Amino acid sequence: MDTGHTAWMLTASALVFFMTPGLAFFYGGLVRAKSLVNTIMLSFITIGVVTIVWTLWGYSLAYGTGELIPNFIGDFSLLGLNGVDMFSAEGDAISPLYDVLFQMMFAIITPALITGAFAERFKFSTYLIFTVIWITVVYAPVAHWVWGGGWIGADGAGALDFAGGTVIHINAGAAAVAAAILVGKRRNPGLQPNSVPYVILGASILWFGWFGFNGGSALAADDYAVNAMLVTQIAAATAATVWGIIGMITTGKISGVGVATGAVAGLVAITPAAGAVNPLGALAIGLGAGVLCYYAVELIHKTNLDDALDVFAVHGIGGIWGCIATGIFAVESIAGVKGLIDGSFSQVWIQIYTAVGTLAYSFVVSFVILYVLDKIPGLGLRVEQEEEDQGLDLSAHGEQASVNDGAN
Numbered sequence: 001m002d003t004g005h006t007a008w009m010l011t012a013s014a015l016v017f018f019m020t021p022g023l024a025f026f027y028g029g030l031v032r033a034k035s036l037v038n039t040i041m042l043s044f045i046t047i048g049v050v051t052i053v054w055t056l057w058g059y060s061l062a063y064g065t066g067e068l069i070p071n072f073i074g075d076f077s078l079l080g081l082n083g084v085d086m087f088s089a090e091g092d093a094i095s096p097l098y099d100v101l102f103q104m105m106f107a108i109i110t111p112a113l114i115t116g117a118f119a120e121r122f123k124f125s126t127y128l129i130f131t132v133i134w135i136t137v138v139y140a141p142v143a144h145w146v147w148g149g150g151w152i153g154a155d156g157a158g159a160l161d162f163a164g165g166t167v168i169h170i171n172a173g174a175a176a177v178a179a180a181i182l183v184g185k186r187r188n189p190g191l192q193p194n195s196v197p198y199v200i201l202g203a204s205i206l207w208f209g210w211f212g213f214n215g216g217s218a219l220a221a222d223d224y225a226v227n228a229m230l231v232t233q234i235a236a237a238t239a240a241t242v243w244g245i246i247g248m249i250t251t252g253k254i255s256g257v258g259v260a261t262g263a264v265a266g267l268v269a270i271t272p273a274a275g276a277v278n279p280l281g282a283l284a285i286g287l288g289a290g291v292l293c294y295y296a297v298e299l300i301h302k303t304n305l306d307d308a309l310d311v312f313a314v315h316g317i318g319g320i321w322g323c324i325a326t327g328i329f330a331v332e333s334i335a336g337v338k339g340l341i342d343g344s345f346s347q348v349w350i351q352i353y354t355a356v357g358t359l360a361y362s363f364v365v366s367f368v369i370l371y372v373l374d375k376i377p378g379l380g381l382r383v384e385q386e387e388e389d390q391g392l393d394l395s396a397h398g399e400q401a402s403v404n405d406g407a408n
Contacts, residue, residue, distance in 0.1 A: 002093040008221035009098050015212025016105035020047055020112055022209055026202025026264070027116050030257070030309050033194040034391025035120040036401040042115040042127060049131050050108045056080055058107060059100055061140035063148045071151040073141045093220060102216060103143070110139055110168045116309030117176035118183045118381075121388050124396045126379055130369060138175065138365050142358060143167050152354050159354040160335060160347065162228065163217040165272025165322045166358040173316020174362035176307055182370045183381045185306035187388055194401075196256045203260035207236055210267045214274040227334065228274040231282035232267065238286025239266025239293070246294050258294075261314060265293035268318035273326040276339070281329030288325060293318050320355050327351035 024043035031039045050058070057079055064074030065083070078084055085096045111131045115122070145152040146167050152159045161167065193199060214232045218225035243262025244254045269289035270282055277285065296313035307313070327348035330339030338344035374381045382388075387395035394400060 001087075001095060005093040005220045006095070006098070008225070009094055009102065009216060009219065012212035012216025013098070013102045013105055015209045016102065016109070016216065017047075017209075019105075019206050019209035019213065020044075020109045022202050022205025023109060023112055024202070025198045026206060026260070027119065027309055029195040029198025029200075029202060030116075030193045031119050032192065032391070033401060034393055036194055036393060037399050038124065038392035038396050039115070039119055041124070041397065042119075042122075043112040045124075045128065046112040046115075046131060047108050049128055050111065050135055051104060053132055053135050054100075054104045054107050058135050058140050059084075059103065061136065062103070062107075062143040063099070067144075067149075071149075071156060072144065073150075074144050074148055103147075106164055106168060106213075107135060107139055107143070110172050111135060111175075113168070113172035113311060113315055114175045114179060116311040117180045117307045119308040120392060121186055121382055122179075122183055123379075123381060123383055124392070126373055126381055129379070130373060133369050134175065134366065137369070138362055139167070139171065142171050142362065145358075152357070157350050157354060158337070158347075159323075159350050160276050160326045160330060160337070161272045161323065161354070162275030162326075163214045163271045165268070165319045165326070166354055169268045169271060169315040169319030170323065170355055170358045171362045173312045173314075173319055174359045175366035176311035176316065177305070178363050178367035179370055179381075180305050180307040180312075182367065182374060185304070186308065187385065189306050189308070193257055199257050200260050203263050207263055207267060210236070210271075214271060217275065224275060224334075227278075231274055231277055231279060232270050234279055234282040235270035235273075235286035235289065236263045236266040238283050239263060239269065239290035242287055242290025243294050246291065261297075261310070262290050262294070265289040265314050265318045268315050269293075269322035269325065271319070272322045273329065276326050276330040276335035276337075278329075278331050278334065281325075281331065281341070284329060285322060285325045288321050289318050292321050316359075320359070323351050323355040324348065 020043050024040040028036050028040040060076050060078035061074045064077045066075040068075050144150045146161050149155045211229050215225045215229040218228055240259050240263035244259040247258045248254045266286040266289045269285050293314050296317040297310050300313050328340040332338045332342050337347055340348050
């Protein structure tokens with residue numbers, strides 16, 4: 001076992017773990033003060049629930065040695081992680097357990113992303129049940145499609161998804177739309193962030209953790225990890241700057257929340273491309289993310305869809321753009337395949353139907369799960385009107401972020 005590679009991979013796993021608390025602060029700052037604890041807890045409890053599911057059966061369904069349905073989902077051969085060798089085989093640089101740990105962190109943050117769509121109005125107990133089911137029948141299959149030998153990845157269509165543009169961001173974005181439709185609009189959707197510093201702190205933690213997210217996906221401390229981290233920085237910085245400039249042009253002010261959101265959009269977009277593009281490609285991807293996600297937020301706000309924290313506009317649109325842009329800007333010397341700028345359109349087409357397939361599957365299955373949960377007597381998706389008016393901190397947790405919160 002290579003101790004240098006192992007040390008980097010363990011560090012990368014810790015960095016990805018830190019992203020979920022970062023997301024909690026990012027989302028928590030965006031909601032009203034009376035639901036701040038609830039919003040943070042939706043992300044925090046996800047760490048516990050998904051860790052258990054991933055250990056017992058989630059990892060096996062995503063990466064089992066066989067397939068219950070060919071090219072679609074793994075099997076139960078690794079239930080409870082039995083059969084996952086603790087020690088490296090001869091010639092392997094890292095322990096097989098590393099894949100379990102690293103992929104666990106990816107699985108944790110994905111349903112946490114969805115919570116932004118139904119902030120301030122979703123039943124906490126129902127969310128726990130939804131998370132268990134969603135990881136099992138949505139996340140695990142899509143992870144298998146891309147990284148477990150299924151129809152999307154290297155053994156199938158040959159789509160490029162270095163660190164989860166489809167598995168995490170398009171997947172979560174599509175589920176967020178289904179959730180926002182079924183749970184309905186907030187009684188008072190005019191959202192005023194309770195803490196802009198929390199938003200910027202959360203975005204900064206996400207940015208920091210994303211170096212492990214993308215750099216760790218190289219699975220080694222090597223040149224590919226260096227390039228992945230560099231292009232991650234370039235794309236995020238470009239998108240944040242572009243978002244701020246567009247905001248200044250359209251409103252006359254540069255919003256702290258806007259620049260932070262732009263950075264996250266750039267990070268989302270570079271995720272599938274981090275192992276395929278060079279710095280100039282990353283610059284173009286960041287530019288596209290800043291423009292597309294900014295106007296996606298503006299457009300969705302004019303519709304009846306109350307995706308409270310703009311999950312689809314940032315993660316869905318950012319993920320779709322990043323997936324397609326990977327096919328546009330892929331450099332053969334890095335990705336091993338030619339992108340459009342290298343003279344081949346075939347990879348762009350692969351990326352397009354990969355994005356569409358992931359969107360369709362996640363939206364339909366997530367919609368069905370949530371619809372059924374909403375119809376179960378005593379369960380349902382939405383809190384009572386009085387609870388929503390009071391704020392979910394007190395009604396769901398009996399706690400407040402601050403004794404001065406009152407009815408803010």
